Amino acid sequence: MLKMSAQRGDVIHIFFADGRNGMIAVQSRSVFAFHFPPDVKITRERRRQEKLINDNQK
Known part of the structure; x- marks a missing residue:
């Protein structure tokens, strides 16, 4: 089992x-628990993160 936390x-x-x-x-933001066979490769x-407020909107 691979436990991983990920952000937006x-x-x-x-x-x-x-x-x-x-x-x-x-x-x-989430926490995942993966259950895959050993021959499966998982990369992140x-x-x-995208800026939700542009500089000219401040």
């Missing part, structure tokens, strides 16, 4: 042994 904007890439892949896009790509 992070992307979790999943690669299966048969060549298929998938992606989980995180919409809000951390992305910078």
Whole structure:
């Protein structure tokens, strides 16, 4: 089991042994518990959070 916390904007890439892949896009801060076979590769790509307020709106 892999336990991972992720923040908004992070992307979790999943690669299966048969060549298929998938992606989980995180919409809000979360904690995940993954249960996959050992031949599945999981990587995380951390992305910078988008600015909700532009500089000219302050």
